[in-house]
Amino acid sequence: MLHRVLVHRSDPAAGLAHSPLQSATPIQAEPRWPVALAILALVMLLGILPDRVRFVSQWIVYFAGLIVLIPIAAVAATKSSFWLRVERAVMLAAFVLAAAATVINLLNLVTVMIERPKDVSGVQLLSSSIGVWVTNVIMFSLLYWQIDRDGPEARLNPHKTKPDWLFPQETAPSATVPVDWRPTFVDYLYLGFSTATAFSTTDAMPLTPRAKLLMMLEASFSLTTIAVVASRAINILGS
Numbered sequence: 001m002l003h004r005v006l007v008h009r010s011d012p013a014a015g016l017a018h019s020p021l022q023s024a025t026p027i028q029a030e031p032r033w034p035v036a037l038a039i040l041a042l043v044m045l046l047g048i049l050p051d052r053v054r055f056v057s058q059w060i061v062y063f064a065g066l067i068v069l070i071p072i073a074a075v076a077a078t079k080s081s082f083w084l085r086v087e088r089a090v091m092l093a094a095f096v097l098a099a100a101a102t103v104i105n106l107l108n109l110v111t112v113m114i115e116r117p118k119d120v121s122g123v124q125l126l127s128s129s130i131g132v133w134v135t136n137v138i139m140f141s142l143l144y145w146q147i148d149r150d151g152p153e154a155r156l157n158p159h160k161t162k163p164d165w166l167f168p169q170e171t172a173p174s175a176t177v178p179v180d181w182r183p184t185f186v187d188y189l190y191l192g193f194s195t196a197t198a199f200s201t202t203d204a205m206p207l208t209p210r211a212k213l214l215m216m217l218e219a220s221f222s223l224t225t226i227a228v229v230a231s232r233a234i235n236i237l238g239s
Contacts, residue, residue: 028079028153028156028157029075029076029079029084029152029153029156030152030153030155030156030184030185031076031184032072032073032075032076033076034184034185034186034189035072035142035145035185036069036072036073036076038138038141038142038185038189039065039068039069039072039138039142040065040069042065042134042135042138043061043062043065045130045131045134046058046061046131046134046135047061047062049127049128049130049131054105054128054131056101064094064097067090067094068090068091068094070090071083071086071087071090072087074086074087075087084151084153088146088151091142091143091146092143092146094139094142095139095140095142095143098135098139099139099217101135102132102135102136102139102221103221105128105132106132106221106224106225106229109125109128109129109132109228109229110224110228110229113125113228113229113232121236122233122234122235122236122237123233123237124233125229125230125232125233125236126230126233126234126237128229129225129226129229129230129233130230132221132225132229133196133222133225133226133230136196136218136221136222136225137189137192137193137196137218137222138189138192140192140195140196140214140217140218141185141188141189141191141192141193142188143214144164144165144188144191144192144211144214145185145188145189147164147210148163148164148165148183148188148211149161149162149163149164152184152185155182155183156182162207162208163207164206164207164208164210164211165183165191165204165205165206165207165211166204166205166207167183167187167203167204168203168204169181169183183204187204190203191203191204192218195215195218195219195222196218196219196221196222197222199219199222199223200215200219201215
């Protein structure tokens with residue numbers, strides 16, 4: 001009996017069997033429409049902002065948005081573990097690319113402001129800063145939503161992992177919180193928004209080193225965008 005228990009505990013696949021990403025049957029899935037709506041809003045905003053300073057063509061933004069939306073729609077339609085894995089991989093890859101693009105865009109804007117200040121108008125800087133800031137909020141919100149407690153489906157299904165963030169609902173009196181409350185995308189969207197505006201945690205408390213580092217990175221992007229680019233744009237428009 002003891003031998004069988006030890007074998008079971010040493011089996012690396014034993015823990016994965018309970019993970020939604022490894023399940024072969026449909027599972028309980030979080031609604032995807034808020035995620036899809038946020039991505040669509042971001043793509044539309046980047047498309048309509050006037051005279052935005054950009055280093056890639058606009059059609060690349062539309063194509064990237066479509067690539068991200070395909071697995072999201074597939075998960076909503078099928079709730080299969082295969083599409084959950086594809087969605088997670090695409091989301092993480094999209095974050096890396098979007099973060100790199102944000103850094104390049106900010107460096108480009110600051111370079112233009114310093115070396116060729118007459119080549120860029122206040123409207124261009126303001127539009128560009130809005131695009132960078134909103135992209136920053138959405139991409140970090142999606143990342144937080146994907147990584148906390150192994151993702152949205154792991155939070156809804158019987159799969160216990162250590163949280164990266166502690167939300168106030170989890171410490172509030174049970175009478176004030178819905179039964180079996182779990183954080184959803186809207187909670188992570190608010191987390192991303194508050195981090196980008198207050199440059200610190202205002203709602204959920206980061207519990208792990210990666211959560212703290214990611215929030216520091218998001219706040220740094222936001223601070224650079226607001227303090228350097230947007231403030232310069234407002235100064236030019238007011239002069």
